[in-house]
Amino acid sequence: MSEDPTAAPLRTAVIVGSTRETRAGDTIGRWFAALAADRDDHVIDLLDLAEWEFPARRTDTPDSAVTAFTRRLARADGFVVVTPEYNRSFPAPLKQAIDYGFDEWRAKPVAFVSYGYRWAGRYAVEQLRPVFTELHAVTLRDGLHLDLLDGPPDAPGDGSADDRRRVAHQVLDHLSWWGLTLREGRAARPYAG
Numbered sequence: 001m002s003e004d005p006t007a008a009p010l011r012t013a014v015i016v017g018s019t020r021e022t023r024a025g026d027t028i029g030r031w032f033a034a035l036a037a038d039r040d041d042h043v044i045d046l047l048d049l050a051e052w053e054f055p056a057r058r059t060d061t062p063d064s065a066v067t068a069f070t071r072r073l074a075r076a077d078g079f080v081v082v083t084p085e086y087n088r089s090f091p092a093p094l095k096q097a098i099d100y101g102f103d104e105w106r107a108k109p110v111a112f113v114s115y116g117y118r119w120a121g122r123y124a125v126e127q128l129r130p131v132f133t134e135l136h137a138v139t140l141r142d143g144l145h146l147d148l149l150d151g152p153p154d155a156p157g158d159g160s161a162d163d164r165r166r167v168a169h170q171v172l173d174h175l176s177w178w179g180l181t182l183r184e185g186r187a188a189r190p191y192a193g
């Protein structure tokens with residue numbers, strides 16, 4: 001009998017896209033990963049790009065860190081990309097990491113958690129969408145967008161913390177739906193790309 005693709009929780013990779021010293025991305029990424037890990041429908045794999053020693057220049061034969069990273073991408077059914085906004089776009093180390101994968105992204109959903117000032121990282125998200133479209137991934141319409149002026153995502157006594165948690169769970173609900181649906185689809189028939 002074949003394995004029921006809807007039975008197991010979604011394997012969700014949370015990718016922390018900022019590697020900057022004294023970055024905010026660390027706190028935000030870990031907060032989101034912990035919130036997601038408390039749910040029954042996601043098994044979280046935290047991929048913090050600051051912890052990976054990728055080569056400075058892309059090599060022709062795959063580097064061991066790159067191979068290990070793409071294996072982790074391959075195991076995931078869906079992704080949450082946690083991104084800051086740098087000059088209306090997303091950080092270079094995130095692009096480098098995305099470009100290491102190819103089939104690993106294919107026919108899988110990608111949700112976004114963004115942060116910045118004023119537009120809360122939305123410009124970075126809109127720049128990421130065509131990148132993932134090129135890779136045949138499906139980007140989710142709604143993300144979680146955090147204005148850094150509001151303080152840390154779980155700031156005690158801040159009324160909007162509840163609101164952030166509510167939106168975060170909504171994003172995870174959507175990711176769960178797309179993740180399970182596409183996992184079933186990939187199991188039922190090979191992707192046409």
Ligand SMILES: Cc1cc2nc3c(=O)[nH]c(=O)nc-3n(C[C@H](O)[C@H](O)[C@H](O)COP(=O)(O)O)c2cc1C
Binds near residue numbers: 023084085089116121
């Ligand atoms: C090079 C650079 C460019 C930035 N450009 C923007 C920007 O275009 N829009 C914005 O809202 N914030 C911008 N910021 C502020 C960042 O949103 C803020 O520093 C944030 O903490 C960066 O994420 P990180 O701390 O995880 O690296 C920029 C920061 C840096 C370092």
